[in-house]
Amino acid sequence: MKPLHDRTLRRPGPVPASLTARGLLRQALDQHRGIYVLGAVGVIGTNAVEVGIPKCVQWVLEVLLGHPFPFYLPHGWDPLAILVGFLVLLMVLQAMLRYLWRTTLGQESHHSSATLKAALWRSASKLPREALLERFGSGTMMSIATSDVGSARNLFGWTLVGLLDLCFLGLMTVSAMLWIDPLLTACALCTLLGLPPLTKRLADQEYDRHFEAQESLAELNERCHRAVTTQRLQRVSKTSSVLTSRLSDMAEVYRRKRLSVLTTMLHFVLVLGLSPLLAYSVLFTFGLWRAQQGLLSIGGFVAMQSYILLLQGPLGELGYLVADWQQGLASLRRILEVLHHPGDRVFEAPLVPVSRTTVGQGPTVFEVEALRFSYPGGVGEILSGCSFRLDEGEWLALRGPVGRGKSTLLWLLAGLERRYRGSIYYRGQDLATLSTSVLRADLALVPQRAFLFAASVAANLLLDRRASEAELWEVLRIVQLAEDFQSLPHGLDTPLGEQGINLSGGQRQRLCLARALVGKPKVVLLDDPLGSVDLLTERLIITSLQSRFPDTTVLWAAHRGSVLRYCSRVMEL
Template sequence: MDDAAHSPGPDGAGKLSALARLWPFARPYRGLIALTFGAALLATLAQLALPLVTAAVVDGPIAEGDRSALVPLLGLALLFGVAEAALFFVRRVAMNRSCLQLERDLRDALYQRLQRLPVGFHDRWASGQLLSRATTDMSTIRRFVGFAAVFLVVNLITCVVVLALLLVTYWPLGLAVAATTVPLTVLGMRWERRYNTESRRVQDQQGELTTDVEEAVQGIRVVKSLGRSGLVFDRYDAKATQLRRLELDKVRTLALLWCLFELHPQITLAMILVGGAMAVSSGALTIGGLVAFVALFTVLLWPILSLGFLFAFAQETASACDRVGELLDAPVTVADRPGVRPAVVGTPARLRFEGVRFTYPGSAEPVLDGVDLDLRPGETVALVGATGSGKTTLTALVPRLHDASGGRITVDGSDVRDLPLAQLRSVVATAFEDATLFSMSVRENLTLGRPDAGDDAVAEALRVAQAQFVHDLPWGLDTRIGEQGLSLSGGQRQRLALARAVLGRPSVLVLDDPLSALDVHTEALVERALREVLAGTTALVVAHRASTVLLADRVALLAGGRIAAVGTHSELLATVPAYRDLLAQGSELTEVAR
């Protein structure tokens, strides 16, 4: 679980800086955004003209009994009404275009960042936290840009303009109205900070809940087979109950804000009516002036009432921007070095580990502590070792899923960190023990790393991996295999992953126990075909099974973070007691020892 999940939300300057993150994404659409603000402001100002026209009607035609003077004033009122409706239409069109495009760009930037961030980052972060930021927080930002940001500014300007008009209409009452905003502002800021903290807690808890849902769906077979649906539900329900409590805390604070902003105009309106009536009776204010004053203040009611909601929404959006910013600001520790250029890499290539060390972030003990290993072009080396000895970690360093903490790894003499990532991952193919497939067709899964592969190359890869079963699927290679390929068996998924790795005969092939899910018959067929592929490439194969060891030209024993011994299977068996002990731990490898 990431530490940021429970960090407090931004406040004060932090809130402004969090919202400022949106500006680089909004800049390309500043014309549409300006049009949105302009249309909203002009529509609001058109509303303010009606009270002034009303005052002119009361003090003019009505007071003087001149009906002919009503026509131009009523026409003017109609004109302002039509203008307000047209401006409303313009605002909606411009607003939706700008905010939806901004949301798309922000989503793209976040997705690209998640793709660039190293595997170590994804190991530390819960997937639900990432999903909630990519979905819920994005929707919050879109609604703020498309509505709240516009009216937050427009309503503040409206309040200033109306207060100025109230002062012009009758300054004593105008000053009184302005004075009532002081306690409103102080109390509003106090509860706004409280709402900010509660909003962040809700957003983080939504991420926790999303993680539980995702894990339960992905692990539904395990949950059902163990009969633990009740336990999983109880865990989910506890977090959902916690989310409900946090939501209610936020609702209470928002209700207090609404109550405050609702009560203020009612008390102020009562003060206006009393003070205005006294001013009219003393002759200091005309009846039309009082009508205009009350009408102007009525126009002010919605901006005042909405400010509580809009400020709360701004706080929630600032938290969302801060949460998204945590991902956008996360360092990309595995990237191309400045000035890297493609290098010439042969097929097969030479792979060397020179004093390679690696320590996981937050760990005090190194997993690898000076690994030295040389794989000659076209050679297959089986990597064996006890569970937790670092075999999978070592293989992950070759395509730079992690970067070595010390030492270096070279491909044909070039440090893998001096090769462009695109080139490195095109010459180094990897197949993991846990085969991962995607919600796309079989062909798209196979050619994921080599989209230019032709039909002959695909057919050859399927033959090597003994994956011709794909031709029996409803639409053959064009069959969509569903999320994570769960419509296939474990062995079928592993064979497709192996076919994807060997497609195109890479310069270096890294296999992490590629035959673990295969039955004995299929395993023998795959081994026979795989020997052909291994003869034309350099391969590092993590071995847990007897058959995998026998595929290798040499065997490397990994122990204590180092390569303890290298040689043929027979040599190690005869001269390295630790190797014999390791073989004795597994029945399959014991068969090889015999």
């Protein structure tokens, strides 16, 4: 079964800005019409069976009390046996129909979650740096990818089940009640006339409060992420208590906003849950009087009681349905905000005609001529007139004092920053004409600052790639981490904390180096990836790299002299 709305969310580039949350839902219904039709048949059929069972019970009671069977039966047929058999058949049919809608509409919620997360990953991986720094930080993206996707996915499955229940089960139940006693039904339903305006008011409050709570959660996640990544600075500056106080205040703000959302949901439950009690009061007063007067049979009274109880289901679901609908739309709106954002042009492939994007395999990997670069708003140039050449299989070390542009040069060569002057040629092609996707096929960058996700070791190594377990252990052996993780109970499935907080600094750096090696890159750009590793481990890692990847080209920004002896050439910046 294919995931939902794949034609919209799986195509390259940003989602059209004209596409709204409701528009995306309509596309999902249209593209997977067959699945939704089957699911709707299952829900409506289940509703019909649920309404038919009390009616069947009514006829059983009336037959036991001596009333005539309402339908013609051939001579000799036992009406009681037929009704009991029909009741059993309805129960079996109910189980089958329930299985049908659970395997269609229920599964669509899970498929939509996977599709939305995949679309978010593709969009986030192409967002410009300014957008990632100013609007979509890691905390915000974490909140959207977890909490918002969790709310939005219900719109594509479970919420539709509730909507069908509300419409068809409610309509069928009221029809069955009218069949038994129209006057009693009208009196019971009059107690529910105040529900629509009250529900509309609560729904608007739910939407606004949920959106505000999600924004507050995203800000809290962003601040927590920054707090985790600046632990050393906090210890040195002794500001951890101040930061803890600020985080506590922000958590309290989120708690209050989330509590307001839950309060609104509770109002829904109370209002819609108490409404059937009013209908029961009508039944046990006016309904009993009509039964005493002979206007309503005992079987009919019992069936009416069952139908009012059955009607409580759609009415009770209405509160959760409206809440889920409003929360889902608000969350889907936040997701679409990411998907609508245009990606950086350097990530679009190809930037030049396809015939020119085929990267050559000549002896020269990089050729840099008169490279100049300065950061916007910065004072002076970071790189000024830098020129060099890097050949296939060469190990080139970059050396220089802090602030001379070693890390910046690696970012430029990786194609992550294009606002430079001068020329950079990669295998004979102008780097400015090559998309990042073309470069990623050949090249890997290992930054100085290790970044790890709060996921398993295997997930951190693979990201969106595929590799066997043996290949993962191989790269871990190269970086001298295999024994560390083999000693753990869960091995590659060992969960890592936020930013790999349960690992040492050297282990985090080596795990990031292993992640780069999983893709078997032809060119590796290393920004002092072993700065927190002791000299013996450093020697073992470098010798393993040279033996396992003898033809790989390496550009190493070195901050300590021990690395220089392993490189074929050293360039001063």
